[in-house]
Structure formats: structure tokens, C-alpha cells
Amino acid sequence: MPTSNSSSDRKKTPVNPPERREEILAVAAEVFAARGYNATTVRTIADAAGMLAGSLYYHFDSKESMLDEILSTFLDELWARYDAVLTAGLGPRQTLEALVTESFREIDRHRCAVAIYQREARHLGARPHFGYLAESQQRFEKAWLGTLERGVADEVFRPDLDVRLTYRFVRDTVWVAASWYRPGGLHSPEEIARQYLSMLLEGIALRA
Amino acid sequence: MPTSNSSSDRKKTPVNPPERREEILAVAAEVFAARGYNATTVRTIADAAGMLAGSLYYHFDSKESMLDEILSTFLDELWARYDAVLTAGLGPRQTLEALVTESFREIDRHRCAVAIYQREARHLGARPHFGYLAESQQRFEKAWLGTLERGVADEVFRPDLDVRLTYRFVRDTVWVAASWYRPGGLHSPEEIARQYLSMLLEGIALRA
Amino acid sequence: MPTSNSSSDRKKTPVNPPERREEILAVAAEVFAARGYNATTVRTIADAAGMLAGSLYYHFDSKESMLDEILSTFLDELWARYDAVLTAGLGPRQTLEALVTESFREIDRHRCAVAIYQREARHLGARPHFGYLAESQQRFEKAWLGTLERGVADEVFRPDLDVRLTYRFVRDTVWVAASWYRPGGLHSPEEIARQYLSMLLEGIALRA
Amino acid sequence: MPTSNSSSDRKKTPVNPPERREEILAVAAEVFAARGYNATTVRTIADAAGMLAGSLYYHFDSKESMLDEILSTFLDELWARYDAVLTAGLGPRQTLEALVTESFREIDRHRCAVAIYQREARHLGARPHFGYLAESQQRFEKAWLGTLERGVADEVFRPDLDVRLTYRFVRDTVWVAASWYRPGGLHSPEEIARQYLSMLLEGIALRA
DNA sequence: GATGAATGAGCGTTCATTCAT
DNA sequence: TATGAATGAACGCTCATTCAT
Numbered sequence: 001m002p003t004s005n006s007s008s009d010r011k012k013t014p015v016n017p018p019e020r021r022e023e024i025l026a027v028a029a030e031v032f033a034a035r036g037y038n039a040t041t042v043r044t045i046a047d048a049a050g051m052l053a054g055s056l057y058y059h060f061d062s063k064e065s066m067l068d069e070i071l072s073t074f075l076d077e078l079w080a081r082y083d084a085v086l087t088a089g090l091g092p093r094q095t096l097e098a099l100v101t102e103s104f105r106e107i108d109r110h111r112c113a114v115a116i117y118q119r120e121a122r123h124l125g126a127r128p129h130f131g132y133l134a135e136s137q138q139r140f141e142k143a144w145l146g147t148l149e150r151g152v153a154d155e156v157f158r159p160d161l162d163v164r165l166t167y168r169f170v171r172d173t174v175w176v177a178a179s180w181y182r183p184g185g186l187h188s189p190e191e192i193a194r195q196y197l198s199m200l201l202e203g204i205a206l207r208a
Numbered sequence: 209m210p211t212s213n214s215s216s217d218r219k220k221t222p223v224n225p226p227e228r229r230e231e232i233l234a235v236a237a238e239v240f241a242a243r244g245y246n247a248t249t250v251r252t253i254a255d256a257a258g259m260l261a262g263s264l265y266y267h268f269d270s271k272e273s274m275l276d277e278i279l280s281t282f283l284d285e286l287w288a289r290y291d292a293v294l295t296a297g298l299g300p301r302q303t304l305e306a307l308v309t310e311s312f313r314e315i316d317r318h319r320c321a322v323a324i325y326q327r328e329a330r331h332l333g334a335r336p337h338f339g340y341l342a343e344s345q346q347r348f349e350k351a352w353l354g355t356l357e358r359g360v361a362d363e364v365f366r367p368d369l370d371v372r373l374t375y376r377f378v379r380d381t382v383w384v385a386a387s388w389y390r391p392g393g394l395h396s397p398e399e400i401a402r403q404y405l406s407m408l409l410e411g412i413a414l415r416a
Numbered sequence: 417m418p419t420s421n422s423s424s425d426r427k428k429t430p431v432n433p434p435e436r437r438e439e440i441l442a443v444a445a446e447v448f449a450a451r452g453y454n455a456t457t458v459r460t461i462a463d464a465a466g467m468l469a470g471s472l473y474y475h476f477d478s479k480e481s482m483l484d485e486i487l488s489t490f491l492d493e494l495w496a497r498y499d500a501v502l503t504a505g506l507g508p509r510q511t512l513e514a515l516v517t518e519s520f521r522e523i524d525r526h527r528c529a530v531a532i533y534q535r536e537a538r539h540l541g542a543r544p545h546f547g548y549l550a551e552s553q554q555r556f557e558k559a560w561l562g563t564l565e566r567g568v569a570d571e572v573f574r575p576d577l578d579v580r581l582t583y584r585f586v587r588d589t590v591w592v593a594a595s596w597y598r599p600g601g602l603h604s605p606e607e608i609a610r611q612y613l614s615m616l617l618e619g620i621a622l623r624a
Numbered sequence: 625m626p627t628s629n630s631s632s633d634r635k636k637t638p639v640n641p642p643e644r645r646e647e648i649l650a651v652a653a654e655v656f657a658a659r660g661y662n663a664t665t666v667r668t669i670a671d672a673a674g675m676l677a678g679s680l681y682y683h684f685d686s687k688e689s690m691l692d693e694i695l696s697t698f699l700d701e702l703w704a705r706y707d708a709v710l711t712a713g714l715g716p717r718q719t720l721e722a723l724v725t726e727s728f729r730e731i732d733r734h735r736c737a738v739a740i741y742q743r744e745a746r747h748l749g750a751r752p753h754f755g756y757l758a759e760s761q762q763r764f765e766k767a768w769l770g771t772l773e774r775g776v777a778d779e780v781f782r783p784d785l786d787v788r789l790t791y792r793f794v795r796d797t798v799w800v801a802a803s804w805y806r807p808g809g810l811h812s813p814e815e816i817a818r819q820y821l822s823m824l825l826e827g828i829a830l831r832a
Numbered sequence: 833g834a835t836g837a838a839t840g841a842g843c844g845t846t847c848a849t850t851c852a853t
Numbered sequence: 854t855a856t857g858a859a860t861g862a863a864c865g866c867t868c869a870t871t872c873a874t
Contacts, residue, residue, distance in 0.1 A: 053864095165400065180376055199377060202366075592800050595796075
């Protein structure tokens with residue numbers, strides 16, 4: 001189908017300026033993820049983008065606005081996927097599986113943004129402009145905790161589960177994966193999700 | 209009564225220097241953990257320690273040397289405990305249980321150091337002076353990976369386990385706990401370890 | 417009617433370039449006067465002129481060259497008027513009255529240029545390119561001082577006058593008026609001149 | 625009188641640290657007055673104070689806080705003197721004379737601050753932190769305008785006076801003097817005041 | 833004539849560090 | 854032991870200016 005082909009081409013050939021912004025943003029995300037936001041200088045970003053520090057300010061208002069755009073773009077997409085899962089009318093186990101899978105997929109697509117989020121969300125959430133980070137955190141907790149609780153109520157998860165503790169364990173394991181995951185490596189996001197879900201649901205002990 | 213005298217002196221007049229050092233170090237660990245090493249100024253540490261920034265340099269060579277001492281003290285103690293477990297001749301499941309338990313205990317004792325380690329180890333490991341971080345990382349991997357592999361070989365863990373992936377999941381879940389664990393909270397380290405091990409070994413799904 | 421036709425064209429299509437220049441110059445003068453030369457960015461001027469900063473450089477060599485043109489245009493006109501007065505063969509009192517009146521008229525016509533001149537002349541005079549500012553200052557002093565001295569010699573001004581001091585007082589009062597004068601306000605330039613001359617010549621005290 | 629002598633000495637010998645602040649402030653005022661606040665770099669101030677730019681921040685929060693301290697110190701003193709005059713129960717002519725004299729004295733004491741005030745007050749007044757500048761401006765107008773109006777009512781000033789215009793003329797002449805006055809020059813502040821008052825009250829025209 | 837994108841110098845400010853007292 | 858004052862490098866950012874299109 002040549003039509004869909006040319007439509008995807010349109011996104012890859014550098015026809016229009018807006019792409020420069022996103023190039024810079026990708027570079028910035030990479031550096032923020034590698035060294036931390038505070039430890040990253042705008043000169044480092046500019047170097048990596050092949051320009052001078054001052055030139056960044058033609059495209060962005062500030063270093064912080066780059067961070068903002070990286071994080072909010074990521075969260076917007078994440079929540080689009082999560083909401084699709086949460087409104088699909090799945091049972092608790094299927095919901096859990098879908099959330100885990102989407103999470104690892106998101107790490108695949110936005111590895112840097114996730115890593116930055118992990119590192120900076122807590123202290124950034126305090127600043128008024130980044131209030132959406134704290135909000136997201138709460139929606140997140142509600143989604144996961146609710147799913148676990150529903151699973152216990154529906155008797156698909158163990159009745160003796162400490163759901164708060166379990167929520168934390170799961171949340172951490174999933175997201176921290178951004179710190180070691182490399183796209184194009186041995187495991188696809190779906191494979192990682194499958195492995196993790198197997199461990200989480202069935203445990204690692206061999207059954208008698 | 210000379211006993212009570214010397215005891216009250218200890219709090220008012222600086223009898224023995226080592227204590228001042230450790231006070232400062234504890235304060236430094238607290239703020240490093242809260243705000244990140246780079247985002248922490250020596251003035252913040254000094255303020256919290258009730259002195260001026262310059263005065264810290266009587267006790268320490270540099271900001272980095274404080275970080276160094278915090279991390280190496282923690283790792284020394286961690287490895288003392290780990291080595292005790294690893295040389296105790298336990299089976300793989302008991303070894304795993306003991307390592308998890310010791311890890312949560314270590315988080316309880318050195319919460320700040322663990323949090324700092326999590327945040328900074330990767331990029332610090334590159335600097336020659338902090339080579340011991342990378343070394344520790346490797347010993348760590350060997351201990352956990354070996355235990356998992358031994359468990360699979362001994363048929364106490366599932367044969368279909370991807371041990372590398374499992375290692376990463378376990379390592380992350382355990383150590384990231386430092387970011388939310390609060391000493392003196394609802395759960396003791398041992399309780400948290402028990403809950404996590406139950407989840408890890410048996411899974412969260414309800415058995416038929 | 418070709419006349420009205422060409423007259424309306426002049427406002428819509430850019431027939432002759434010189435007009436664009438002067439539009440920009442007027443805009444620049446306005447913002448230089450309002451915020452000071454140094455505090456004015458070329459972007460501010462360009463915004464107000466409805467173009468991008470870089471585009472200004474098609475019309476002008478530099479920000480400084482705009483300032484230069486504003487000030488020299490103003491001084492050229494000022495001196496044309498002053499010279500007309502000074503060569504008219506008037507007595508000292510009439511000369512003084514005419515200079516004061518022409519000065520307030522000039523403020524009316526070139527308010528911004530006068531305000532800029534007030535603010536920047538002193539430190540600009542040092543730069544070689546703006547030498548004409550210092551020259552103008554000297555011709556200015558000669559004209560006013562000479563008139564005052566002639567007035568004392570001719571016994572139309574008080575013999576106990578400190579002419580240097582009087583010169584400064586008069587000069588300052590006249591030119592600083594540019595900072596509060598608004599064209600089209602309550603008082604015409606001639607009315608202001610009349611009031612000031614009345615005060616200057618007769619004093620404000622009520623005579624017995 | 626040795627007592628008054630030693631008391632003035634106490635201000636010149638550099639005994640205590642607070643004086644460093646004021647040295648820097650004096651230097652900053654000098655440079656602000658000479659080149660304008662915006663055009664002055666902190667490096668210029670630091671150079672003139674014999675230190676590096678960063679060192680200024682040990683003594684002051686910011687460049688703006690230096691400006692603030694310069695202006696508010698000046699205004700505090702000015703208003704102390706003005707209030708003394710205004711509450712002394714003098715007649716309008718004596719009040720006018722006293723205000724003019726105090727103003728020139730203030731120029732003598734705080735020449736730089738006055739020059740800075742002249743240049744920057746208008747646009748600074750807009751910023752909330754410098755609201756006191758606008759307030760001062762209003763008190764100022766009230767004091768002078770009131771005195772002139774009282775003088776007209778009491779028939780010591782001419783009945784045909786446009787008091788608003790006269791106020792502006794007087795205000796400008798007095799304060800702009802800061803731009804040419806040099807302490808220790810030919811004329812004392814009192815002498816300048818006497819000359820200006822003579823001109824203002826009696827006029828410069830020779831009486832028949 | 834004007835734009836979009838970049839340059840490079842310099843700005844106000846921060847901060848780890850030093851050192852005489 | 855601790856302080857007060859300074860250093861100097863680097864930081865985020867601004868801005869006059871350039872230039873291919």
C-alpha cells in the first residue's frame with residue numbers, strides 16, 4: 001500500500017523545522033537520563049545537539065521547559081494507554097497484565113523520560129509548575145491499588161496480600177527497569193512483561 | 209559523680225572529635241538522600257550541622273570525600289553481613305531469604321546511604337576513586353545470580369526462570385525500597401522481607 | 417484624481433523605502449526614551465515595528481546607528497532653529513526668550529530624542545563616533561552663556577547673577593521637561609515657555 | 625574641640641566589618657550614577673571594589689539589592705530632613721527656602737544616590753519591590769505643591785502662578801543638579817541654594 | 833525585504849574551596 | 854575548631870549580530 005507508506009515517510013524525512021525541536025528534546029532527554037537534570041548543563045545538551053548553548057534558547061524558554069516538555073509528553077502518552085486499559089472492562093488479572101505490559105512498552109518508547117521521571121519526580125512535584133507530576137502519581141496509585149484490591153475481592157489474588165506493599169514492589173520493579181533496559185536488546189518489552197508477570201503471579205519457587 | 213558529669217559533657221563540649229565527624233556525616237547523608245548529591249550545597253550541610261560552610265573543611269577534604277565515606281561505610285557493613293550469609297553453607301532458598309532479609313535490614317540501618325547509592329552509583333562508578341562501587345556491583349551480581357542459578361540447578365526454583373532478568377527484578381525491588389521506607393513505620397524490615405519473599409517465591413495469584 | 421490615489425498608496429504599499437526607515441526610527445526612539453538605550457533590546461524595537469529582530473539589519477547597520485540617526489537628526493534641526501535665533505540680531509532678553517521658546521518647541525517635536533539625549537549624552541560623548549554630542553554641548557553652552565553675559569553687560573539682567581550657575585539651572589529645567597511633557601496636553605510649548613520665562617525673569621515672589 | 629574631632633575620626637578608620645559593606649555600596653553608587661544601573665555590570669563594581677564579581681554576593685543578595693539599599697538609605701535620610709522642615713511651622717516662603725536648601729545639601733551628601741534616583745526611579749517604581757519610590761514621589765509632590773499653594777493663598781507668591789508647572793520646574797532644576805554638582809567644588813550647597821532661591825523668587829531681570 | 837536559525841560574548845549568580853585569624 | 858571573607862570556575866540565560874534562504 002503506497003499511501004500508508006508515503007504517510008510514514010512524511011515523518012522521517014526532515015521536511016519541516018518542528019523536527020529540530022524534537023531532535024534537541026531527544027538529545028536533552030538522553031543527557032538528563034544519563035547524568036540527572038541538575039547535573040546536566042545546557043552546554044552539554046547544546047554540544048550533543050551540535051550547537052552553542054545560547055542557540056537552545058531560540059527553541060526553548062529554559063532548561064526547565066525542556067524537562068517539562070519531555071515529562072508531560074511522556075505522561076500524556078502513558079495515560080492515553082493506561083486509560084484505554086482501565087476502561088476496557090477487563091478482570092483484575094487481565095488488567096494487571098495489561099498495565100504491566102503497557103508499562104514496559106512505554107519504557108521501550110520513552111526510556112529516557114521514564115528514567116528522568118524516576119529520578120526527579122519526587123522533588124519536582126513540589127514546584128507548582130510540576131504539580132501534574134504529583135497528580136499523575138496519585139492517579140497511578142489509584143489505578144494499580146484498585147486493580148490489586150479488586151483482584152483480592154474477586155479471589156483471583158491471594159487473600160493475605162498486603163496490597164499497599166505489593167503495589168510498591170510492583171511499581172518499583174516495573175519503572176526502575178528503565179535504568180537497565182536498552183531498546184533493541186535481547187528481550188522485547190512484551191517478553192520482559194511476560195517474564196515479570198510469570199514471576200509476580202506464580203512466584204519463582206518450584207511447585208511440588 | 210564523674211560518670212554523669214562526663215556523660216553530660218559529651219553533649220555540650222566536644223570531647224572526642226570522631227563524634228562530630230559522624231554527626232556531620234549523618235546530616236550530610238540525610239540531605240544527599242533528600243535532594244541528590246549534586247543538588248546539595250555544602251552550605252546546606254553546614255547549616256544543618258550548625259556551622260559555616262568553610263568549617264566543614266576542617267573535618268573533611270571535600271564534599272566528595274563525605275560522599276565517599278558515607279558510601280564506603282555502608283558498603284563495608286553490607287558486605288560483612290552478606291559474606292556471613294554466603295559463607296554459612298545454606299541452601300539456595302535459605303540463602304535468598306537471608307540476603308533479602310539482610311538487605312531490608314540494611315535499608316533500615318542505612319536508609320540514606322542506600323538511597324544515595326541508588327541515585328549516584330551508576331555515574332559515580334566511572335570515576336577512578338569510586339571504582340569500589342563498580343566492584344561492589346559485580347560482587348553483588350555474582351552473589352545473587354549465583355544463588356538463583358544454584359536454586360534452578362537444585363530444582364528449588366522454577367527451571368524456566370530467566371535468572372538474569374529475575375536478578376534485576378529482585379535487585380531493583382529490594383533497593384528501591386529505600387526511597388519509600390521510613391524507619392519506625394508500620395512494617396519492620398523483617399516483616400517487609402517476609403512479605404516480599406512470599407510474593408517472590410509463591411506469587412500473588414490464588415492457587416486453585 | 418491621481419493626487420489622492422498616490423497619497424493613499426503611500427500608506428498601503430511600501431512605495432518608497434525611506435518611509436519604512438523612519439517608521440522604524442520613530443518606534444526605536446519611543447522605546448529608547450521609555451526604557452533607556454541599554455535596556456532596550458533590538459527585539460523590542462522589531463516587535464513594535466512588526467518585524468523580526470534580524471530584519472532590522474536590512475535597514476540599519478546596528479542598534480547604535482539607530483541611536484546615532486535619532487540624535488543627529490534632532491540636533492541638526494535644533495541647531496537650524498537656534499542659529500536662526502542667534503543670527504537674528506536680537507537683544508539679550510529677546511534672545512533668551514526665543515531660545516527658551518524654541519527649546520520647548522523642539523521638545524514638542526522631538527520629545528523622544530530629547531529624552532534620549534538627556535539620559536545618554538554624557539556617557540555617549542566619550543565614544544569617538546559620538547563626538548558631535550560633546551561639540552553640540554559646547555556650542556550650546558556658548559550660546560546660552562553668551563546671551564546671559566550680554567544681558568548682564570547690557571544691564572537687562574541682574575548684575576549679581578552667577579551666570580554659570582544660572583546657565584545650568586536654565587539648561588536643566590528646559591530640557592528635563594522632555595521627561596514629563598506630553599504633546600497635545602494642557603499646555604502648548606509656547607504657553608510653557610511663557611510661564612517659565614515669567615518665572616525666570618520676574619521671579620515667583622509677589623512684589624510689594 | 626577634640627571630642628568632635630575624634631568622633632569624626634571614628635568614621636574613617638576601618639575598625640569593623642560592616643564598613644566593608646558600605647565601601648562596596650559607595651563604589652556601586654558611583655558606578656551606577658556614572659553609567660546607569662542596567663549598563664553597570666557586577667564585574668565593574670567588583671573591579672572598582674578590588675574583588676571578584678562572585679565575592680560581592682557574600683555581602684549582598686543581588687545587584688538589585690545594592691541598588692535598593694542605596695536608594696532607600698538616601699530616601700530615609702531625605703525624608704528625615706524634609707519632615708523636620710515641614711513640621712517646623714514655617715511660613716511658605718521660609719518652607720520653600722528650607723526645602724531647597726535641604727535638597728542641595730542632600731545632593732552634597734548623596735550625590736550618586738540622587739543621580740541614580742533621577743535616572744531609574746520612573747521605571748523602577750513599577751516593580752513591586754520598589755513601590756516606595758513611587759510613594760516617595762507622591763509625598764514629594766504633596767510637600768512642594770502644598771507649599772507653593774499655601775504661598776499663593778498667603779499672598780507671598782504671585783497669584784498668577786501655575787503651581788503644577790512651577791512645581792515641575794523647581795523639582796527638576798533642584799534634582800538634576802546632582803548630575804553636575806561636585807562636592808568640594810567652588811560652591812557650597814548652601815551657596816547654590818541661595819543663588820537658586822534668589823533667581824526663583826526675584827527673577828533674573830533687572831528691576832527698573 | 834524579511835525570516836529562521838544560529839553565533840559568541842558577556843551577564844548576574846552559585847558554589848566548592850581556601851586561608852588568615 | 855570555627856569564622857569571615859574571598860576566589861575562580863562554571864552555570865543558566867540574554868542579546869546584538871550574521872547569513873542562507
